[in-house]
Structures are given as structure tokens and as C-alpha cells.
Amino acid sequence: EAQVTQNPRYLITVTGKKLTVTCSQNMNHEYMSWYRQDPGLGLRQIYYSMNVEVTDKGDVPEGYKVSRKEKRNFPLILESPSPNQTSLYFCASSEGLAGAYEQYFGPGTRLTVT
Amino acid sequence: RKEVEQDPGPFNVPEGATVAFNCTYSNSASQSFFWYRQDCRKEPKLLMSVYSSGNEDGRFTAQLNRASQYISLLIRDSKLSDSATYLCVVNLATDKLIFGTGTRLQVFP
Numbered sequence: 001e002a003q004v005t006q007n008p009r010y011l012i013t014v015t016g017k018k019l020t021v022t023c024s025q026n027m028n029h030e031y032m033s034w035y036r037q038d039p040g041l042g043l044r045q046i047y048y049s050m051n052v053e054v055t056d057k058g059d060v061p062e063g064y065k066v067s068r069k070e071k072r073n074f075p076l077i078l079e080s081p082s083p084n085q086t087s088l089y090f091c092a093s094s095e096g097l098a099g100a101y102e103q104y105f106g107p108g109t110r111l112t113v114t
Numbered sequence: 115r116k117e118v119e120q121d122p123g124p125f126n127v128p129e130g131a132t133v134a135f136n137c138t139y140s141n142s143a144s145q146s147f148f149w150y151r152q153d154c155r156k157e158p159k160l161l162m163s164v165y166s167s168g169n170e171d172g173r174f175t176a177q178l179n180r181a182s183q184y185i186s187l188l189i190r191d192s193k194l195s196d197s198a199t200y201l202c203v204v205n206l207a208t209d210k211l212i213f214g215t216g217t218r219l220q221v222f223p
Contacts, residue, residue: 035213042201043201043213044213045210058210090157098211099145099206099209099211102160106157108156108157
């Protein structure tokens with residue numbers, strides 16, 4: 001089954017404790033991205049990757065890191081989480097450029113930072 | 115002004131009703147347009163792309179008005195299963211997707 005998976009689905013952590021949210025897709029997609037969704041703000045892009053070893057900042061990259069060492073994986077790293085990073089996070093992938101292809105989203109990771 | 119604006123709703127309609135949502139965008143250079151559907155606490159899923167000539171998929175019709183910079187979604191013969199949040203998505207010339215905050219639809223029996 002074609003899908004995007006994320007782990008963990010739910011995470012409660014404390015300020016400053018490094019964490020990684022994994023994202024994996026099995027569709028051989030070139031393009032992957034991370035979004036956060038907050039009430040009243042819609043989805044906002046954090047980082048995106050056009051291909052292996054190619055990543056770039058989205059609209060809200062501060063406090064986040066990503067890597068794309070393999071085509072299928074695109075982990076999101078929070079080196080020192082803060083309460084303002086409490087949010088619902090979605091990973092997405094597509095065959096190519098975001099504007100031309102359907103975005104396939106993972107099931108979401110609900111993160112709470114206390 | 116927000117780049118993409120939607121009425122948050124909720125739109126409460128009975129089964130069988132016709133309901134329409136509009137979405138306005140501010141960047142006249144926007145190149146492509148989409149409607150995504152998001153069920154409560156779930157991931158967004160593509161409902162349909164919006165073409166310049168308009169397009170229809172079963173009970174759903176999407177239209178684009180470039181002159182007035184808005185797109186619309188019409189749902190005919192609403193079903194209970196149509197209850198969801200509908201996200202308007204606009205692609206800028208830089209290949210950046212801008213998501214609206216969504217319009218919530220609740221269909222009641």
C-alpha cells in the first residue's frame with residue numbers, strides 16, 4: 001500500500017530534550033516536506049527537500065533541522081524543543097514539484113512540549 | 115491581508131443540500147489551485163485540482179475566477195460523509211503551496 005508513515009504519532013516531552021520525528025514514504029517520491037498545523041494559522045511549511053541531499057527552508061524553519069540521506073526518509077529534528085513548538089506536524093511527499101503533483105500526507109504527529 | 119482566506123464556518127447543512135465555499139487569494143501570480151479535504155485530526159487529502167475552465171467530479175464542482183482572484187467549491191446532494199474541513203490551497207510561482215485555514219462543513223440528517 002502506497003503510504004507516508006510518521007513516528008511517533010503522539011509525543012509529550014519537556015523543554016530542551018532533543019527529539020526526532022521520522023517520516024518515510026514508499027512511493028519513490030522525489031519531493032518531501034514538513035508542515036506544522038496550528039489553530040487559525042493553517043498548514044505552514046517548515047522544510048522541504050527536492051531530492052536526496054537537497055533540502056531548503058520553508059516559512060517557519062527556526063528551531064528545526066532536517067536531513068535527506070535516503071530518498072524514502074525525511075526526519076524532522078528538534079534540537080532543543082520549546083513550548084511554542086507544540087503543534088500537529090505532517091510530513092508530505094509528492095512525485096515532483098509541489099504545485100504540479102498531489103501531496104500525500106502522513107497521519108500526523110501531535111507534539112506537546114511542556 | 116492573508117495570502118489565502120476562507121470563511122471558517124461551520125456551515126451546517128441538511129443531507130441533500132447544495133453548499134458552496136469560496137476562497138480568495140492575494141497573489142495574482144498564483145499558478146495552480148487545489149481543494150484538500152481534512153477530517154477531524156486526520157491528514158489532508160486531495161479532493162480536486164481547480165482548472166481555469168472549471169472542473170467537475172461527481173457531486174463536486176470547482177471553479178476559478180482569476181479576475182476576482184477566488185476559487186469556489188460546490189457540493190451537491192450533500193452526504194453525512196461530506197462532513198469535514200475543506201482546505202483551499204494556492205501554488206505561487208515559486209512552487210510554494212499556501213494553505214488556507216479551512217472551511218468546516220457539518221452535514222446533519
